[in-house]
Amino acid sequence: MITRIFAVASTELRIARRNLWVLTASLIMLLFALALTFAGAAPTGALGVDLLTVSVASMTTLSVYLAPLLALMMAFDAIAGDVERGGLALMLTYPVSRGEVLLGKFLAHLGTLAFAMTLGFGTAGAAAVLTGGAGVESLIALARLMGTSVLLGGAFLALGYMVSALAKSATAAAGLSAGLWLVFVVLYDLSLLGAIVFDDGGFFTRSVFPWLLALNPADAFRLWNVAGAEGVALATGMTGAADALPAWVAPASLILWPPLALVLARGAFGRIEP
Amino acid sequence: MTDNTSRGGAVLKVETLCKSHGAAEVLRNVSLELQPGERVALLGHNGAGKTTLMKQILGLSTPNAGKITIAGSLPGSDAARKAVAYLPEAVAFHRALSGQEQLSLFARLAGEPQSVVAPLLERVGLADAAGRRIGTWSKGMRQRLGLAQVLLGRPRVALLDEPASGLDPISRHELYAIIGEMAAQGTALLISSHALTEVEARTDRIAILRRGELVANDTLAHLTQRAGLPIRLKLTARDNEAAELHAQVGGQRVNGASVELFCQPNEKMNRLARIAALGDLVADVEMAPPSLEDLYRQFSGEEHP
Numbered sequence: 001m002i003t004r005i006f007a008v009a010s011t012e013l014r015i016a017r018r019n020l021w022v023l024t025a026s027l028i029m030l031l032f033a034l035a036l037t038f039a040g041a042a043p044t045g046a047l048g049v050d051l052l053t054v055s056v057a058s059m060t061t062l063s064v065y066l067a068p069l070l071a072l073m074m075a076f077d078a079i080a081g082d083v084e085r086g087g088l089a090l091m092l093t094y095p096v097s098r099g100e101v102l103l104g105k106f107l108a109h110l111g112t113l114a115f116a117m118t119l120g121f122g123t124a125g126a127a128a129v130l131t132g133g134a135g136v137e138s139l140i141a142l143a144r145l146m147g148t149s150v151l152l153g154g155a156f157l158a159l160g161y162m163v164s165a166l167a168k169s170a171t172a173a174a175g176l177s178a179g180l181w182l183v184f185v186v187l188y189d190l191s192l193l194g195a196i197v198f199d200d201g202g203f204f205t206r207s208v209f210p211w212l213l214a215l216n217p218a219d220a221f222r223l224w225n226v227a228g229a230e231g232v233a234l235a236t237g238m239t240g241a242a243d244a245l246p247a248w249v250a251p252a253s254l255i256l257w258p259p260l261a262l263v264l265a266r267g268a269f270g271r272i273e274p
Numbered sequence: 275m276t277d278n279t280s281r282g283g284a285v286l287k288v289e290t291l292c293k294s295h296g297a298a299e300v301l302r303n304v305s306l307e308l309q310p311g312e313r314v315a316l317l318g319h320n321g322a323g324k325t326t327l328m329k330q331i332l333g334l335s336t337p338n339a340g341k342i343t344i345a346g347s348l349p350g351s352d353a354a355r356k357a358v359a360y361l362p363e364a365v366a367f368h369r370a371l372s373g374q375e376q377l378s379l380f381a382r383l384a385g386e387p388q389s390v391v392a393p394l395l396e397r398v399g400l401a402d403a404a405g406r407r408i409g410t411w412s413k414g415m416r417q418r419l420g421l422a423q424v425l426l427g428r429p430r431v432a433l434l435d436e437p438a439s440g441l442d443p444i445s446r447h448e449l450y451a452i453i454g455e456m457a458a459q460g461t462a463l464l465i466s467s468h469a470l471t472e473v474e475a476r477t478d479r480i481a482i483l484r485r486g487e488l489v490a491n492d493t494l495a496h497l498t499q500r501a502g503l504p505i506r507l508k509l510t511a512r513d514n515e516a517a518e519l520h521a522q523v524g525g526q527r528v529n530g531a532s533v534e535l536f537c538q539p540n541e542k543m544n545r546l547a548r549i550a551a552l553g554d555l556v557a558d559v560e561m562a563p564p565s566l567e568d569l570y571r572q573f574s575g576e577e578h579p
Binding site for chain 1: 329332333334335336352355356358359360362364365366367368370371375379380382383384385407420423
C-alpha cells in the first residue's frame with residue numbers, strides 16, 4: 001500500500017515539477033512575502049515590535065488568501081482532468097485503490113505547497129531578521145505561520161479534489177474551485193460581519209460568532225496565528241474573536257479540516273465511473 | 275497453469291449481464307466466456323456496448339444485474355485487477371511524463387520489478403523514444419505504449435478496446451503478432467473493433483453486440499453457415515451474347531456482356547455443373563463468397579423499416 005502511494009506521489013511530484021507548478025508556486029510566495037515584509041517595515045516603531053513580527057502579521061493575511069488559492073489551483077484538475085484524459089480509467093484497472101491514488105496526489109501536492117511556503121516565508125523572515133531584528137517569540141510565530149499555512153493548504157487541496165471529483169469536466173471543476181475560494185475566503189467572513197452588525201453586540205456576537213468563525217479553516221488559521229502571538233494579534237487587530245474562544249478550538253479546527261476534507265473527497269471520488 | 279476456481283476452465287465468465295445508464299439500457303443479458311489462450315473479437319457499431327462491457331469486466335463500473343468472474347475473482351478485487359490488463363480506446367498518458375516513467379509507474383502499481391520496463395519498451399519498438407516526453411509522441415507511439423503496459427505481468431485476461439485504430443498497416447501487423455504471442459502464453463484476449471475485416475483472420479471466435487445484446491458468438495465458419503448468405507456468380511458471355519446466356523441461366527443482366535446469379539452454398543456445385551454444360555457460350559465465371567462486411571452487416575445491422 002505504501003509503495004503504491006509513493007509510486008503515485010513521486011509521479012505526481014515529477015508532473016508538478018515539469019508543469020512548472022513548483023517553480024510558479026515558489027515564486028508567487030517568495031515575491032508576495034518579500035514585498036509585504038518590506039512594505040511593512042514602516043510601522044515597526046509605532047507598534048513597538050520587531051520587524052519580523054510585523055512581517056509575520058502581514059504574511060498571515062497574505063496566506064489566508066494565497067494558500068487556499070494555490071491549493072485549489074493545483075487540485076482542481078487532479079481527478080476531473082485525469083478522467084477527461086482517460087488516464088484514470090487505466091490507472092484504476094491496476095491493483096491500486098482510489099484512496100491510494102488520492103493520498104499519493106495529496107502527498108505530492110502538499111509537498112509542493114510546503115516547499116513553496118517554506119521558501120517564501122523563510123526568505124522573507126530571514127530578510128526581516130537581518131534588517132529589523134527578531135526575538136524568540138517572533139521566530140516561533142514565523143514557524144507557526146509556516147506550519148499552519150501548510151495545514152490550510154492541505155484542507156483546500158482536499159476540498160479541491162472533492163470539487164474535482166464532483167465536477168463533470170476539468171473546466172467545471174475550475175469554476176467550482178473559484179466559487180469555493182470565494183465562499184470560504186471572502187463571502188463567509190462578509191456574511192458573518194453582516195450578522196454582527198445586525199445583531200449589534202447581542203447573544204450571536206458574543207457566543208455563536210466566534211465558533212462559526214473557527215469552523216471556517218481560513219478563519220481558524222487566522223485565529224490560531226493571532227492567538228498564538230500577542231504581537232501578531234496587535235498587528236492584525238483580531239484579538240477580540242480569538243479571546244472569546246478556548247485556546248484549543250482554532251488549532252483543532254485547522255488540524256481536523258484536511259483529514260475530514262480528504263474523507264469527503266474520497267467519498268466523491270468513489271462515485272465516479274471513469 | 276489452469277485455474278480450478280472457475281468452472282469449465284473459462285478464465286473470464288460473463289453471465290446475464292445487464293447495465294443501464296439512466297433509462298437507456300446499454301447491455302442486456304450478455305453472457306460470454308473466454309478460455310485461456312483464446313482470442314475473441316468483440317464487434318459492434320459505435321454505441322453497441324463494447325466499451326461498457328469492458329468497463330464492467332474491469333470493475334470500473336457496476337452492472338445492474340448479472341455476474342462476472344475473472345480467474346474466479348470478482349471485478350475490481352485486487353486478484354481480478356492483477357489478472358486483467360486493459361488497453362483503452364484512446365490512450366492518453368500524461369504529456370509531461372516520459373514513456374519510461376509512465377511504464378515504470380504502472381510496473382510499480384502492478385507490483386512488477388523495474389527491470390521489466392526496458393525490455394517491454396524494446397518489445398513494442400519504443401526503446402529509442404522511451405526517454406522523451408509523451409507529449410511529443412505520435413498517436414501510434416502512444417498506442418504502442420498502451421500495448422506495452424498490457425504486457426506487464428503476463429495477464430490472464432487482456433481487454434483491448436479498438437487496438438488497431440490509428441495504426442499503420444505495419445504497426446497493425448506487429449500488434450497482431452504480439453496478440454498471437456500473448457495467446458500462445460495462455461492469455462485470453464477480448465479485442466473490440468468495428469471492422470470485421472480487421473480482426474477476422476487473427477481471432478478464434480467472433481462475438482457481435484447489437485444495441486447491447488449479444489447476437490452472435492461463434493467461429494467465423496459457423497457464423498457464415500448460420501447466416502446463409504448467397505454466393506455471387508458472375509458469368510461473362512462469349513461474343514456479347516448475354517441475352518442468350520440470360521435466357522439459359524436466368525439471373526440478372528449486368529451489362530451487355532455479363533449475367534449475375536446468386537445461389538446458396540449447398541447449391542453451388544450443382545449450379546457450376548450446369549454452367550459448365552453451356553460450353554462455349556460462357557467465356558468466364560467469377561465466384562465471390564459473401565464478404566466479411568456482408569456477414570457483419572447481417573448480424574449487426576439495424577432492421578430498416
